[in-house]
Amino acid sequence: xxxxxxxxxxxxxxLRFALAAIIPLTLGAYSxxxxxxxxxxxxxxxxxxxxxxxxxxxxxxxxxxxxxxxxVSAGKFRSKTMDTDNSFSFTFTAAGDYKYFCSLHPHMTxxxxxx
Amino acid sequence: xSHDHHHDEEAGVSRRRVLECMTWAGTGxxxxxxxxxxxxxxLVDAASAAExxxxxxxxxxxxxxxxxxxxxxxxxxxxxxxxKVKALQTKPAFMIHTGDISHLSKASEFDDADRIISxxxxxxxxxxxxxxxxxxxxxxxxxxYGKGTKxxxxxxxxxxxxxxxxxxxxxxxKAGGLGNLGAEQLEWLEDDLKGKSKSTPIVVFAHxxxxxxxxxxxxxxxxxARALEYLKGFGSVTVLNGHIHQVMQKVEGNVTFHTARxxxxxxxxxxxxxxxxxxxxxxxxxxxxxxxxxxxxKQGDQRLAIIDTPLQG
Numbered sequence: 001x002x003x004x005x006x007x008x009x010x011x012x013x014x015l016r017f018a019l020a021a022i023i024p025l026t027l028g029a030y031s032x033x034x035x036x037x038x039x040x041x042x043x044x045x046x047x048x049x050x051x052x053x054x055x056x057x058x059x060x061x062x063x064x065x066x067x068x069x070x071x072v073s074a075g076k077f078r079s080k081t082m083d084t085d086n087s088f089s090f091t092f093t094a095a096g097d098y099k100y101f102c103s104l105h106p107h108m109t110x111x112x113x114x115x
Numbered sequence: 116x117s118h119d120h121h122h123d124e125e126a127g128v129s130r131r132r133v134l135e136c137m138t139w140a141g142t143g144x145x146x147x148x149x150x151x152x153x154x155x156x157x158l159v160d161a162a163s164a165a166e167x168x169x170x171x172x173x174x175x176x177x178x179x180x181x182x183x184x185x186x187x188x189x190x191x192x193x194x195x196x197x198x199k200v201k202a203l204q205t206k207p208a209f210m211i212h213t214g215d216i217s218h219l220s221k222a223s224e225f226d227d228a229d230r231i232i233s234x235x236x237x238x239x240x241x242x243x244x245x246x247x248x249x250x251x252x253x254x255x256x257x258x259x260y261g262k263g264t265k266x267x268x269x270x271x272x273x274x275x276x277x278x279x280x281x282x283x284x285x286x287x288x289k290a291g292g293l294g295n296l297g298a299e300q301l302e303w304l305e306d307d308l309k310g311k312s313k314s315t316p317i318v319v320f321a322h323x324x325x326x327x328x329x330x331x332x333x334x335x336x337x338x339x340a341r342a343l344e345y346l347k348g349f350g351s352v353t354v355l356n357g358h359i360h361q362v363m364q365k366v367e368g369n370v371t372f373h374t375a376r377x378x379x380x381x382x383x384x385x386x387x388x389x390x391x392x393x394x395x396x397x398x399x400x401x402x403x404x405x406x407x408x409x410x411x412x413k414q415g416d417q418r419l420a421i422i423d424t425p426l427q428g
Contacts, residue, residue, distance in 0.1 A: 043390035044332075066183040066393045068219060068249065074290075081249045083219060084183065101290035104245045107333035109291050 036060065039110065041069050041082075044102075046110035053092060053114055060089040069108065073100035169275035172200060172210045172237070173320070173408040175357030176377030178246065179228040180218035185380035185393035186401060189218070193231050195426050196378040196407050200235045207409065208274060210237045213357035213375060214244025214285065214322030220255055229259070243268050244322040244358065245285040269300050271307050277412055278311060280304065282321040284336045294323030294336035301338065305345050316351040316412060316419070324356040326365055326372045329385035334359050346370065351417045355410070359391070362408075362423045373421050376406040402427035 034056040040047050041063040053059060061071045063082040071079040071088055076098055079088035092098070092114040102108040174196060181189040200210070212232070217224035232239060241260040248256060248267075261268040264281075271280045282304070284294035296304075308317075319325065325342065327335030336342075346352045352370040360382035365372045380393040381404035388394065396404060406425040413420075 044392065045390070065390070066185065068246070072290075080251070081219065099290065103288055104249075105333055106288040106290055106292045107331070 034058070038062065041065055041102075041108075044069075044105055044108050046108060049109070050111045051113070053112060055092065055095060055114060057114070058089050058091040059112055060087050062087045068104065069102045070104055071100055071110075072103045073098045073112075076100075078103075168411065168413040169277060170205065170207045170409060170411045171274075172207045173213060173355055173375045173410060174200075174210060174232075174378060175213040175322075175375040175408075176215040176244065176360055176379055177212070177228055177232075178215055178218045178377065178379035179231075180221060180224035181379050181393075183380075183393060185395045186405075189379035190227055190231065192402070192405050192426060193228065193378045194234075195402070196405070197231050197235050199407065199424070199426065200237070207237060210235060210239045211279075211281070211320050211355065212239055212241045213320050213355060214242050215246040215357065215377075215379075216241065216244070216256075216260075217249075218246055218379075220247055220249035222250075222255060225255055225259055240272070240279065240281060240320075241268075242281040242321055243283055243285060245288075248286060265303055266297075266300055269303065275412070276414070277316045277318055278308075280307065280317065280319045282319060282325075282342070284321050284323045284325070284339075289337070292337045293327070293330070293333050294321075294325075294339075296336060296338050296342060301341050301345075304342055308345050308349075311349075313348045314350055316353070317346060317349050318353045318355065318410075318419070319346070320355040322356065323358045324363075324372065324374055325354050326367070328359060328363060328374070332385065332391040334385065334391070343370065351419070353410070353419045353421075355408075355421075361404070364421070369417070371418055371421075373408070375408040376404065376423060376425065378405050378407070378426070381405065 035053065037051060037053055037057055037059050039051060039059055039061045041061060042065065044065065051059065061079065063069050063084060063086055066084055068081045068083050070081055077090045082088055092112065095114045098112040098114065100110050177193045178189050179193060186192060216228045243256045257268060264270040267283045267286045269281055269283050271278060273279070282296060282300065284296050287297055288295050323336055324334055325336050325339040350369060354370060354372045356374045357377070359374050360377035360380065361374065361384065362376055363374045381396060382391050383394045403425045406423055409422045409424065411420040
């Protein structure tokens with residue numbers, strides 16, 4: 001990003017200014033700090049099992065097991081089968097509690113809280 | 116012996132239990148002698164002194180397409196298992212496959228599995244595992260193996276006076292739950308068993324165990340109690356499962372529960388690892404934890420003789 005060229009005192013101010021100018025155009029009403037958050041799957045477990053994110057944030061699940069898994073939240077989102085090292089991302093555009101599970105191994109459960 | 120051998124029977128050693136222990140003892144001895152199926156059948160026959168009846172084989176969890184460190188050659192070990200079947204002196208009546216034929220439900224995986232399994236030149240009765248329903252349209256399993264079956268693939272048939280029921284407990288799983296049969300299938304089962312003489316030996320086979328082996332790892336079936344309720348009056352019930360990639364047996368009243376080894380990779384004993392994922396063992400040990408099962412039914416015996424034979428050892 002070109003902003004990294006600015007150094008010293010003015011950097012943060014410039015960064016803020018630049019973001020303030022860009023975000024409303026690209027993300028509309030969503031939070032100015034839209035985040036990319038990771039959930040990992042290791043040993044048939046979602047980590048972290050419960051996660052709080054802000055409206056507009058994107059969560060990416062990545063499967064590190066030698067067995068395929070899925071991420072399913074009834075009526076909300078459903079990943080394809082994720083083989084080893086495959087990922088699935090979902091951007092949350094409505095507040096609420098999203099309980100989800102692996103449809104192959106239903107004892108694997110997790111939750112995303114969207115504020 | 117590698118069996119986890121539960122006895123949940125009422126107190127007192129029944130004749131049945133003595134016979135069962137003899138069977139296991141015989142099997143253990145045989146493994147040391149040769150590991151060969153025909154010979155082990157012979158010895159077990161001698162131990163229980165009965166006429167040979169129906170013999171069929173169970174293979175399970177082929178996971179064709181699996182290529183991870185626990186076994187980079189799952190297709191190769193399936194072929195070794197089928198070669199063992201081909202070498203049997205006494206030809207079994209048929210095979211059952213208790214699911215996870217493929218690893219990711221790819222057409223090529225099913226093709227490879229069929230190419231190898233068909234070399235046994237035996238009829239194969241399949242039930243699906245959760246790995247067989249992963250294709251986008253969820254149609255390959257039913258198209259290839261489920262002709263004439265109900266719902267996602269359940270059915271029944273008769274052979275030599277034994278009633279076989281293939282069940283599906285890997286679809287429509289609920290968050291936080293175990294395997295699932297569902298109301299529709301349970302109703303069908305109740306109907307299917309209605310009118311059968313209580314002396315008819317019943318063999319039920321399904322992918323996920325129909326008894327709770329280990330809840331924390333999802334090794335059980337949520338609504339299996341209802342299925343077992345329908346099986347209560349029958350004198351001889353044998354439940355054959357896969358999914359957990361290891362031999363386990365439990366006897367409860369008239370019902371013998373048994374799980375078969377995988378031909379692809381072993382999984383850890385309940386609670387002995389952080390997860391039920393594929394277990395890497397030393398290469399030299401792999402074939403001793405993969406294998407097939409042979410089931411022998413003799414007229415008049417309440418319990419079927421089940422012999423688990425590893426690929427090697």
